[in-house]
Amino acid sequence: MSSNPNTIFKRPESLSDNITHYCPGCTHGVIHRLVAESLDELGLRERAVGVAPVGCSVLIYNYFNCDFMEAAHGRAPALATGFKRTRPDMIVFTYQGDGDLASIGMGEIVHAANRGEKFTTIFVNNAIYGMTGGQKAPTTMPLQKTSTSPAGRDVTKAGFPIRMAELLATLKTPSFIARGAVHTPMHIVQTKKLIKKAFRLQNENKCFSLVEVLSTCPTNWGIDPNGSLQWVTDNMQPYYPLGVYKDPEKKNGEES
Amino acid sequence: MSSNPNTIFKRPESLSDNITHYCPGCTHGVIHRLVAESLDELGLRERAVGVAPVGCSVLIYNYFNCDFMEAAHGRAPALATGFKRTRPDMIVFTYQGDGDLASIGMGEIVHAANRGEKFTTIFVNNAIYGMTGGQKAPTTMPLQKTSTSPAGRDVTKAGFPIRMAELLATLKTPSFIARGAVHTPMHIVQTKKLIKKAFRLQNENKCFSLVEVLSTCPTNWGIDPNGSLQWVTDNMQPYYPLGVYKDPEKKNGEES
Amino acid sequence: MPGIRIDKKYCKGCELCVQACPMQIISMSKEINVKGFFIAKVHEPTKCIGCRICAIICPDIAIEVVTHGTQYIPFEY
Amino acid sequence: MPGIRIDKKYCKGCELCVQACPMQIISMSKEINVKGFFIAKVHEPTKCIGCRICAIICPDIAIEVVTHGTQYIPFEY
Amino acid sequence: MATQKEVVFAGFGGQGVMTAGQLLAYTAMEEGKQVIWIPSYGPEMRGGTANCTVVVSDNRIGSPVINTPQSACIFNRPSLDRFGATIKKGGLLLINSSLIDITSERDDITEVLVPCNDIASKVGSARVANMVMLAAYVAATDIVSFKTLKKMLTEKLGSRKKELLEINYKAFDEGRKLGKKIADKG
Amino acid sequence: MATQKEVVFAGFGGQGVMTAGQLLAYTAMEEGKQVIWIPSYGPEMRGGTANCTVVVSDNRIGSPVINTPQSACIFNRPSLDRFGATIKKGGLLLINSSLIDITSERDDITEVLVPCNDIASKVGSARVANMVMLAAYVAATDIVSFKTLKKMLTEKLGSRKKELLEINYKAFDEGRKLGKKIADKG
Amino acid sequence: MAKKLMKGNEALGEAAIAAGALNYFAYPITPQSEVAEYLCWRLPQVGGNFVQAESEVAVGNMLFGAAATGKRIFTTSSSPGISLMQEAISYMAGAHLPVVLINIMRGGPGLGGILPAQSDYFQAVKGGGHGDYRLVVLAPASVQEAVDLMIESFDIAERYLTPVMIIGDGMIGQMMESVEFPKKYRQQNDPSKSDWALTGAKGRSARVVKSLFLDGKKLEDNCLKLEAKYVEIRKNEVKYELYKVSNKNKVLITAYGTMARICQTAIDELEEEKISVGLMRPISLYPFPEKEMFKEANKPNILAILDIEMSTGQMVEDVERVTKSIKPIEFFGHTGGIVPTPEEVKDKVYEMLKKFKKDKKKS
Amino acid sequence: MAKKLMKGNEALGEAAIAAGALNYFAYPITPQSEVAEYLCWRLPQVGGNFVQAESEVAVGNMLFGAAATGKRIFTTSSSPGISLMQEAISYMAGAHLPVVLINIMRGGPGLGGILPAQSDYFQAVKGGGHGDYRLVVLAPASVQEAVDLMIESFDIAERYLTPVMIIGDGMIGQMMESVEFPKKYRQQNDPSKSDWALTGAKGRSARVVKSLFLDGKKLEDNCLKLEAKYVEIRKNEVKYELYKVSNKNKVLITAYGTMARICQTAIDELEEEKISVGLMRPISLYPFPEKEMFKEANKPNILAILDIEMSTGQMVEDVERVTKSIKPIEFFGHTGGIVPTPEEVKDKVYEMLKKFKKDKKKS
Ligand SMILES: Cc1ncc(C[n+]2csc(CCOP(=O)(O)OP(=O)(O)O)c2C)c(N)n1
Ligand SMILES: Cc1ncc(C[n+]2csc(CCOP(=O)(O)OP(=O)(O)O)c2C)c(N)n1
Ligand code: SF4
Ligand code: SF4
Ligand code: SF4
Ligand code: SF4
Ligand code: SF4
Ligand code: SF4
Ligand SMILES: [Mg+2]
Ligand SMILES: [Mg+2]
Numbered sequence A, B: 001m002s003s004n005p006n007t008i009f010k011r012p013e014s015l016s017d018n019i020t021h022y023c024p025g026c027t028h029g030v031i032h033r034l035v036a037e038s039l040d041e042l043g044l045r046e047r048a049v050g051v052a053p054v055g056c057s058v059l060i061y062n063y064f065n066c067d068f069m070e071a072a073h074g075r076a077p078a079l080a081t082g083f084k085r086t087r088p089d090m091i092v093f094t095y096q097g098d099g100d101l102a103s104i105g106m107g108e109i110v111h112a113a114n115r116g117e118k119f120t121t122i123f124v125n126n127a128i129y130g131m132t133g134g135q136k137a138p139t140t141m142p143l144q145k146t147s148t149s150p151a152g153r154d155v156t157k158a159g160f161p162i163r164m165a166e167l168l169a170t171l172k173t174p175s176f177i178a179r180g181a182v183h184t185p186m187h188i189v190q191t192k193k194l195i196k197k198a199f200r201l202q203n204e205n206k207c208f209s210l211v212e213v214l215s216t217c218p219t220n221w222g223i224d225p226n227g228s229l230q231w232v233t234d235n236m237q238p239y240y241p242l243g244v245y246k247d248p249e250k251k252n253g254e255e256s
Numbered sequence C, D: 001m002p003g004i005r006i007d008k009k010y011c012k013g014c015e016l017c018v019q020a021c022p023m024q025i026i027s028m029s030k031e032i033n034v035k036g037f038f039i040a041k042v043h044e045p046t047k048c049i050g051c052r053i054c055a056i057i058c059p060d061i062a063i064e065v066v067t068h069g070t071q072y073i074p075f076e077y
Numbered sequence E, F: 001m002a003t004q005k006e007v008v009f010a011g012f013g014g015q016g017v018m019t020a021g022q023l024l025a026y027t028a029m030e031e032g033k034q035v036i037w038i039p040s041y042g043p044e045m046r047g048g049t050a051n052c053t054v055v056v057s058d059n060r061i062g063s064p065v066i067n068t069p070q071s072a073c074i075f076n077r078p079s080l081d082r083f084g085a086t087i088k089k090g091g092l093l094l095i096n097s098s099l100i101d102i103t104s105e106r107d108d109i110t111e112v113l114v115p116c117n118d119i120a121s122k123v124g125s126a127r128v129a130n131m132v133m134l135a136a137y138v139a140a141t142d143i144v145s146f147k148t149l150k151k152m153l154t155e156k157l158g159s160r161k162k163e164l165l166e167i168n169y170k171a172f173d174e175g176r177k178l179g180k181k182i183a184d185k186g
Numbered sequence G, H: 001m002a003k004k005l006m007k008g009n010e011a012l013g014e015a016a017i018a019a020g021a022l023n024y025f026a027y028p029i030t031p032q033s034e035v036a037e038y039l040c041w042r043l044p045q046v047g048g049n050f051v052q053a054e055s056e057v058a059v060g061n062m063l064f065g066a067a068a069t070g071k072r073i074f075t076t077s078s079s080p081g082i083s084l085m086q087e088a089i090s091y092m093a094g095a096h097l098p099v100v101l102i103n104i105m106r107g108g109p110g111l112g113g114i115l116p117a118q119s120d121y122f123q124a125v126k127g128g129g130h131g132d133y134r135l136v137v138l139a140p141a142s143v144q145e146a147v148d149l150m151i152e153s154f155d156i157a158e159r160y161l162t163p164v165m166i167i168g169d170g171m172i173g174q175m176m177e178s179v180e181f182p183k184k185y186r187q188q189n190d191p192s193k194s195d196w197a198l199t200g201a202k203g204r205s206a207r208v209v210k211s212l213f214l215d216g217k218k219l220e221d222n223c224l225k226l227e228a229k230y231v232e233i234r235k236n237e238v239k240y241e242l243y244k245v246s247n248k249n250k251v252l253i254t255a256y257g258t259m260a261r262i263c264q265t266a267i268d269e270l271e272e273e274k275i276s277v278g279l280m281r282p283i284s285l286y287p288f289p290e291k292e293m294f295k296e297a298n299k300p301n302i303l304a305i306l307d308i309e310m311s312t313g314q315m316v317e318d319v320e321r322v323t324k325s326i327k328p329i330e331f332f333g334h335t336g337g338i339v340p341t342p343e344e345v346k347d348k349v350y351e352m353l354k355k356f357k358k359d360k361k362k363s
Helices: A028-042 A056-062 A076-086 A098-104 A106-115 A164-169 A185-203 A225-239 B028-042 B056-062 B076-086 B098-104 B106-115 B164-169 B185-203 B225-239 C016-020 C053-057 D016-020 D053-057 E017-030 E077-086 E116-123 E126-141 E146-157 E162-185 F017-030 F077-086 F116-123 F126-141 F146-157 F162-185 G008-018 G033-045 G056-067 G079-083 G086-094 G121-127 G143-160 G170-174 G216-236 G257-272 G290-298 G315-323 G342-362 H008-018 H033-045 H056-067 H079-084 H086-094 H121-127 H143-160 H170-174 H216-236 H257-272 H290-298 H315-322 H342-362
Strands: A005-009 A048-052 A067-070 A091-097 A120-125 A175-181 A208-214 A243-246 B005-009 B048-052 B067-070 B091-097 B120-125 B175-181 B208-214 B243-246 C003-006 C026-032 C038-042 C063-068 D003-006 D026-032 D038-042 D063-068 E005-012 E034-039 E049-057 E071-074 E092-096 E110-114 F005-012 F034-039 F049-057 F071-074 F092-096 F110-114 G004-007 G023-026 G049-052 G073-077 G099-105 G136-138 G163-169 G176-179 G240-243 G251-254 G277-282 G284-286 G304-309 G329-333 H004-007 H023-026 H049-052 H073-077 H099-105 H136-138 H163-169 H176-179 H240-243 H251-254 H277-282 H284-286 H304-309 H329-333
Touching: A028 A056, A028 A091, A028 A120, A028 A185, A048 A056, A048 A076, A056 A067, A056 A091, A076 A091, A076 A098, A076 A106, A076 A120, A076 G023, A076 G049, A076 G056, A091 A098, A091 A185, A098 A106, A098 A120, A098 A164, A106 A164, A106 A208, A106 B106, A106 G056, A120 A185, A164 A175, A164 A208, A164 A243, A175 A185, A175 A225, A185 A208, A185 D053, A208 A225, A225 D016, B028 B056, B028 B091, B028 B120, B028 B185, B048 B056, B048 B076, B056 B067, B056 B091, B076 B091, B076 B098, B076 B106, B076 B120, B076 H023, B076 H049, B076 H056, B091 B098, B091 B185, B098 B106, B098 B120, B098 B164, B106 B164, B106 B208, B106 H056, B120 B185, B164 B175, B164 B208, B164 B243, B175 B185, B175 B225, B185 B208, B185 C053, B208 B225, B225 C016, C003 C038, C016 C026, C016 C053, C053 C063, D003 D038, D016 D026, D016 D053, D053 D063, E005 E017, E005 E077, E005 E126, E017 E034, E017 E049, E017 E126, E017 E146, E017 G004, E017 G176, E034 G170, E049 E077, E071 E077, E071 E126, E092 E126, E110 E126, E110 E162, E116 E126, E116 E162, E126 E146, E126 E162, E146 E162, F005 F017, F005 F077, F005 F126, F017 F034, F017 F049, F017 F126, F017 F146, F017 H004, F017 H176, F034 H170, F049 F077, F071 F077, F071 F126, F092 F126, F110 F126, F110 F162, F116 F126, F116 F162, F126 F146, F126 F162, F146 F162, G004 G008, G008 G033, G008 G073, G008 G099, G008 G143, G008 G170, G008 G176, G023 G033, G023 G056, G033 G049, G056 G073, G056 G079, G056 G086, G056 G099, G079 G099, G079 G121, G079 H086, G086 G163, G086 G216, G086 H079, G099 G143, G099 G170, G121 G163, G121 G284, G121 G315, G121 H121, G136 G143, G143 G163, G143 G176, G143 G216, G163 G170, G163 G257, G170 G257, G240 G257, G240 G290, G251 G257, G251 G290, G251 G315, G251 G342, G257 G277, G257 G304, G257 G342, G277 G290, G290 G315, G304 G315, G304 G342, G315 G329, G315 H315, G329 G342, H004 H008, H008 H033, H008 H073, H008 H099, H008 H143, H008 H170, H008 H176, H023 H033, H023 H056, H033 H049, H056 H073, H056 H079, H056 H086, H056 H099, H079 H086, H079 H099, H079 H121, H086 H163, H086 H216, H099 H143, H099 H170, H121 H163, H121 H284, H121 H315, H136 H143, H143 H163, H143 H176, H143 H216, H163 H170, H163 H257, H170 H257, H240 H257, H240 H290, H251 H257, H251 H290, H251 H315, H251 H342, H257 H277, H257 H304, H257 H342, H277 H290, H290 H315, H304 H315, H304 H342, H315 H329, H329 H342
Parallel strands: A048 A067, A048 A091, A091 A120, A120 A208, A175 A208, B048 B067, B048 B091, B091 B120, B120 B208, B175 B208, E005 E071, E071 E092, E092 E110, F005 F071, F071 F092, F092 F110, G023 G049, G023 G073, G073 G099, G099 G163, G136 G163, G251 G277, G251 G304, G304 G329, H023 H049, H023 H073, H073 H099, H099 H163, H136 H163, H251 H277, H251 H304, H304 H329
Antiparallel strands: A005 D063, A175 A243, B005 C063, B175 B243, C003 C063, C026 C038, D003 D063, D026 D038, E005 E049, E034 E049, E034 G176, F005 F049, F034 F049, F034 H176, G004 G176, G136 G284, G240 G277, H004 H176, H136 H284, H240 H277
């Protein structure tokens, strides 16, 4: 390597040096990085407080270089509300899995979004309860096998997967609601933009913002990491369309 | 009064003889009657189990001639789920106010609807917490004065009213979701049809069914009973459009 | 000939029937029931067309509608 | 001339970079790191175009991309 | 013990029983007494009766729950049914005779009929019936001075509402006359 | 006390340490013994080490927690680091020498190197490394009979998988040989 | 500040403001909704904020988040609402957060009723949530004491970094009494001076507020850290009142909150009848006045102890425990909203005097 | 039925089926998720049903609804999940519903950890919810006992129409032991034979299952009805085990659940050293073996009591209470997932023997 080396991609400042406990190929790591890069680029790290969920990312505070608190399962939006209302000058974000946000935490996220709380939620949808060993989530795909649906999700008994972005977008209170994914570099690049915008809107005190991100769980899906990315393309993406569902900067309907 | 008298309107059998504790002109009474008439007409009373909410209608079991249980605040859909899954041969309905269903009970109603539980929910939206003395509900209208929003609901802090029918209609699981009202005889007649259909669909084991009904609270709105009916027309109806939002018997979109 | 019966026990004097009756034949009486409410009464019973609108809007199911002979039912209920 | 550095400490051998690299120049080595994972390595470093795709997809931020001199950046990130 | 006075105000919502009780409480406090005002907040409130109890004492007040008060100011029939029998022997019962056409039929208490609504209408507003009653009670028991009572009323109403104040004063005067009689008798 | 035997199986997920422990437990139970199998289910499970403890006794078993087991079957390096020092004085340590190139450096226990993976590959499948280890342990301690062990294995695997069964039997035989040597020595 | 006649619920609200606690989170429930109805307009006047949450589960967790700012925050609720906060309370205790919670108790279990009761003693004092934690629990007997304890509770919460709960029955919330507030209201905390609050990782390493310790040893350390605080609390924060306690007392009454006032009336009346009864009123239910109560119970003149509660008997277990049952203990109570009267208390005393005098003769 | 080697969690699931309880509602949480993972396929085989709820709050309330059918229903969870059920538990107790709840306890407070603990004793035994109610609380020490108590708990729940809770630490759920199930499994209840279940108002007047009594007197009556049941329960349902209790014992150990087994090992080892220690293991934590424990404590040979728990000390308060502190009581424990070892128990005994022998000499 000769002179004038130029690092064009490196670990963001908002991340610590710790090695994550995530399984090989788990895209939680990618999403962490996108959040960290957004904080870096917007210069928010020193004012940021993250709220950890209960789920595989419960130890997220070990991986970030910003203040963090750890919520009860599903209640991160309530913690974020409490914090942000008391310190409106800070930047607050929750990072939540699909069991956390779409199952036990349904009430809290809907109401935080509806009140228009000025924080940002990163919603990691991997269609399963990762941490507890692969049980069915409300977002589990029809016929997907999990440890509590060994014959596959039966939609006649468990209903269809919940599309949180669509559900939250019905609320009239202005907000930024989008869905991205991280199963290809292109999607990662696009999702980064969504996450960064979500934080920018918070920083401008505009609205509540939430980015749902389709993610993988190679371990509990029982599929190798690259196969898992493919599984997102084949199974999740068609059911969970990517895009911006609500945007305070666009007129109603413009984005859809 | 001469010979051949013919009663063309009378108290339905499913209602008891008790005088309700509702305030004069409160339309909870009308909605009770519509439910009772539907049970009568479909012959369901003897198999019916109601689930009372916590709210002004907490004593509803005193007014019906069918079995009843009384839920914790907001949790009626969970009780109904527990009951119906254990006794699928019975007819189960919840009767819930807007504080009960749309505030504290948000998680339970969304998930029951999403799992497609085969019970019926009557959702009485009077834009306020009646029982506890007129506090702001998630369904309170913008600028509406309540005991916890004496200057009127401030949408920049409390967000906009939640439209539950629309929110629930985004779920993919088949269901019957409609909104009626009872502020004019015509609306009462229409709403009766919705409620009856909701019960019929349950009886046919088709799907979850929910009818939201715009209702009044003369006492806490501080408006006389007739003025309250007018207030529904002027303020609630424009924001809460009446109609069928989801119908398992119609193709998607057909109803809207 | 149709007519209504208002059950004093149930009436809470809310006046919804008064305003709803298309024939404007219901009004509030000076009579107070056990619960202390002024109750509604029909002041021109002969004008009643048996439309059931008063009964439909009454939140306390205080009103029964009866008829003698045939009765045109303007809408299903 | 661009190139990447894979930090052995972070690599978990998931092979996402292997499949993602458009130049197909990353493969799995026989080397095991402290955590017991086989780590990725670049087998044809000179072919690297510095597109950053491997780094973007790496969930463990094991990859740094460097360049010497100017580098055409095909997309904003 | 002897220094403690208890009174219940009971009627239906809108008759101003809570306000009357509160005004008494404010006045007693202003005069340096210990005081408790406690409403019934049970389920019977809706549509039914409303009532509150005021306890005034020179010393620290023990029980805030008074099951057998020394006095009661009763504004409507259901309240008479409920509280008539609870008054302490030798106690005082004031009945709003404008709306109640019966008595407690007790001979171990002093019973006074105060046609509150009639007097109130006479002095200018049906809404001051509660003040007639309060004045009668105060005059009968000397629990507080009228001077302070008027001062507190003025404070609470605000000096802007001159006219209303005058009507209230008149109500006081009328009630006072009735109460005085008992005091003189007793 | 003397009748109680304890052994830890430890390695990383996928090495079949849990299965080996369970098979031992089933076998001991089949032979009428009291038995406990207890896994570590702590956070270290994910990606890290997996381990379980089996306790076999003629009498009612007290503590299910064995901090200092008599024996350990160690499948990988991190497990050796964790459990090597905990083995009771005079205890038995079996080390999977195919993957572990060090020893415990203790002189107060019996240490045996079992090249499980090598033997497993030799007999036909890398996946029976755990059975090699189990057999070595059983042979060394006589904790259960090989007859019952084979019977239970057959039951668990199901008789359909004949081929797999054969490989497992072979693994047993090889492990047994190694274990026997210790038993004979000890 | 001059004396004011105020409803307990409103006075609690004003007391919080006096303590510099300007962020309030709550959900309506009888008999304490007036706190929110007061603070919803009062807080904005002083630059504070009230969030009406969607549920008590959310309230508990909003407190959790708000407490992490280092400012003073609080809630008020009533029995069923408090049950819904148990998970959050356990989390906040585990994360060493200062929080003040008020439970204006109503009759239970279940939906129960809305009348005053004291049947949440166990929940508050023994811990309704999971895990090894305790709450500091204070029980005022008057509106003034409610105000004073409210203000002090924030100091206690911050001194030990622990949740503090004030329990009062519905009467405390509903009645008006004259009350005085401090002349000088406290300023809001300046979080930047805190060494644990989350203020942004600027010029320092990142801070974490959490209760998770996957490593058993670390979790145990956290529990021992908690226990060490409780030891301190038991040493420093015991509060109680003795009323007419003397060596003439035959019976010692134990009662707390409003119930104790009713007992005082009974004691006053008994005194006129020359029957000497003393009252020990624990003000801090946790820490419980253990040694103090034992001392009183152990006095030779005391024939027996009479515990009186608006419940079927909860504190009585602690009375048994701390007095080592050295004297016979009788329980009397009403529950579900029924309030024992001074007459009933007196009757119970008469009955006990008869019984234990007889017993004495026998032995 | 032949003996099976089964994991505690799975055995609990099978036991419920044996008891005729075929409707199960749960939410995943370590260390008990295997119950759901077992029952999700096992229940359909026997005509049962499992609903994976959206949360433990929902689980509690699903149980409430399901119990009203008159069939046997149950849930399993772990510490934080149980905290979320407190409101529903209070409601079910108040509404006289038979329900079985299992808490496979993990370390707390807060998110804590997932290792075994016994730190939810207070919550279970004293009542984590609001109002005057108690739970029957049973604590098994082995997988077989867990199965037996599980089956019996449904009978108890129905006998008294009350919720029953089984608490076991994570080890009970995770370990495999040999276990036997009854030969004949029980049929599901026939609700039509119930005189309280909601079966439809056909040929009878309507029934209501509720806990609301706005009238204070009626609510008090309901509380007294509950209390009357608890009196019966305290009379009939006390369960405990004595281990090596003799008049040679110098120390009496009190411990429950798995912790008691560890103490047994210690006692066995001490016996070999000629140190005689007995164990009293409460199996029913509520009703607590009050008289029985007092009797044992009061025996002249006992110098002191040693209470051992996987907590910072919770049951010890009941030990103090019921033994009237007639003997010195020492507590030893670990918490947060750390399990006291037989060695530690022995060391504590040595220490106590020294101390109390000395004390004796002194006095
Ligand atoms: C109240 C409560 N209930 C249940 C749990 C157990 N639990 C921990 S994580 C989790 C689900 C995690 O799934 P998800 O949110 O999808 O995150 P992932 O692990 O998939 O990233 C559950 C149920 C808990 N810790 N607390
Ligand atoms: C857990 C819990 N929180 C709060 C309450 C108090 N509460 C009773 S009814 C009610 C709101 C009722 O409003 P709504 O559901 O709109 O019914 P309405 O009275 O308007 O018909 C509240 C907050 C309660 N009983 N339980
Ligand atoms: S279990 Fe799934 S979600 Fe959790 S770290 Fe592993 S792969 Fe990722
Ligand atoms: S308070 Fe409102 S909702 Fe309740 S009964 Fe009265 S009018 Fe109806
Ligand atoms: S609508 Fe019914 S309750 Fe109202 S006044 Fe008429 S009859 Fe009476
Ligand atoms: S039936 Fe029709 S016409 Fe007759 S009174 Fe009623 S509303 Fe009037
Ligand atoms: S993507 Fe990262 S972690 Fe995965 S193999 Fe490549 S360098 Fe290693
Ligand atoms: S930068 Fe691009 S070309 Fe170079 S190794 Fe990475 S993916 Fe391959
Ligand atoms: Mg997930
Ligand atoms: Mg409402």
